[in-house]
Amino acid sequence: MGYRRPDGRVGTRNHVLVVPTVICSSLVAERIAAAAAPVGTAVPHLAGCGQLGPDMRVTHETLAAYCAHPNVGAVVVVALGCEQVIAQHLADTARRHGKLVEIVAIQAEGGTVRTTEKGTRIAQGFAGALATEEREWCDISELVLSLKCGGSDYTSGLASNPTLGRVTDRLVELGGSAVLGEIAEIMGAEHVLAARATRPATATKLIRIITRVETEARSLGLDIRGTQPSPGNIRGGLTTIEEKSLGATHKGGERAPLEDVVAYAAPIARKGLTVMDTPGLDVESVTGMVGGGAQVVVFTTGLGTPTGNPIAPVLKVTGNARTARQMADNIDLDVSAIMDDSETLDAAADRLFADVLTVASGRRTAAERLGHREFAIHRRNPTI
Secondary structure (H helix, E strand, C coil): CEEECCCCCEECCCEEEEEECCHHHHHHHHHHHHHCCCCEEECCCCCCCCCCHHHHHHHHHHHHHHHHCCCEEEEEEEECCCCCCCHHHHHHHHHHCCCEEEEEEHHHHCCHHHHHHHHHHHHHHHHHHHCCCCCECCCHHHCEEEEEECCCCHHHHHHHHHHHHHHHHHHHHCCCEEEECCHHHCCCCHHHHHCCECCHHHHHHHHHHHHHHHHHHHHCCCCHHHCCCCHHHHHCCCCCHHHHHHHHHHHHCCCCCEEEEECCCCCCCCCEEEEECCCCCHHHHHHHHHHCCCCEEEEECCCCCCCCCCCCCEEEEECCHHHHHHCCCCCCEECHHHHHCCCCHHHHHHHHHHHHHHHHCCCCCHHHHCCCCCCCCCCCCCCC
């Protein structure tokens, strides 16, 4: 069950999103969001000014994507007043998608205290309005699922990722969508996904992005294949980037056709499987995929991670029994029984699929209960 939006999409949450246009207004945004708890949420970030063209574009597009997201019912834009990101553009985006929206500006209002007070009144009013909205039955074909892994170990490629892959296949067969990021963790296994592309241009685009990432690394004197797996991955039993990537791509299923390859935080416009050009860094990757329209994130982990997101529930799955015990407050689903053959992949996938549906219908994840709302916008260039 979800929230039907004026633009036709479906939200799994109904947040009042407080968006700082620039780092300088992030604290005020966080205070306003806290005053509108539990539906209030902010996206504090380090950008919004002094950025070169491509990075400025990505910052603006990511913030605009969050303003338009179906998990958001209302938006308060918090500006400073002299930054590069234009508050009115963000507000206009939110309004076009049928959101309640207002702007407050620190310089115009007369400082932190007055802006916080005014923003709080607006956000609390929006929260009251959203409280009257009810969920309705929605078809699973309207779900966009973000596929993420982090803190991977040997159990990831053997248990949690294949479990998620079966869920991906099932969702796509039912008409839904899934998005896979982490280009550096596709490297070495790109041929597997390219072979499932429905159009030659899609396969070519994927290979070009892989090549670009490698070329950018080499321009800095780095061999990206030599920096993966990470030290934690190696301690967890992964030995080569190919091994890590083959395990990571399991999240995309075995049958789901690769329908599209898109830029960071770009709209996920096609049903089926989409690859998004995101870094492997967990928070930046999740931020981008949610920006693309994912309403739920499934995050597999072997070593454990607490990462969440400000507007989308992040459901944690582990195939490592030790991690399931030691980080029980962060883990939503333990599929470690696969490792000793006491549970099949299909049975684990049935449990995960059921969890995805209940989370999409409102059940809070561990990350939500603990207040994990990490947010970071990808950038490639220096600040000037």
